[in-house]
Amino acid sequence: MTATPARLRRLMNLWPTFRCAGIRVVHIADDWSSATVRLKLGVLNRNAFGTAFGGSLSAMTDPFFALLALHQLGRGYIVWDKAAEIEFVSPGRGTLTSTMTLPPEEAEQIRAATKNGDKFLKWYDTTIVDADGRLVARVRRQVYVRRRKRADA
Template structure:
């Protein structure tokens, strides 16, 4: 029960936090263990650009913090996670609502912990697609995250 309440509070925080709210994106699902997060970027007055498609900044902004927050929540307080780099490739104009599904497996979390036993910090790359209801890719975002132990605050 506590997990469901915690998830509801996180979703509310995304809705209320001004920087995320401004993207027009909406976090629609968070697994209690943060292994999966789903985001919707609706095509509406807040997200439309001059030519009537979803503004690229809304697409990117809606997905920008998700992998970092997932890793922070999956790894716990003994680790430091920072965004290092990002790239977005636009494939098609967003003429309808777009969706992104983020996943970080248990195996990925274990691999990060293992790697950090041998190194001070590591970089991990993740990719997420923004797709329409038919599964057609409209944009692909690649994120590079730097992960270190709490011992290395300079991450």
């Protein structure tokens, strides 16, 4: 958890899963409240119809709500991406962008909801748009959070 947002962004851009899919993390806010990711359509991420492969669209958003929560909450929490839904609205062509946001107030709500050891489950929504701002997909990610027990801290 010692990674800064800039360092995590650089490391994620080296990650083969993102590199091979044409995904690039372009920004992570200094306060861990948002992350912006781009996908450039290329030979390795096109489907049979010449548009963005749905798995790449889903991968664009995969770790970010959980990462934003984890870094805002700190080491005393277990955070993971529990479920996902994606609705494909229009064909993805060119450069696609998604911004995931988890405001600091949300982290405070998570702390309050988990203070007695309860788990926290919440769906977070984002969109994927093309360079003209046209909606390509709606994405929902469910994040699971609970406080660490002393033994697994």
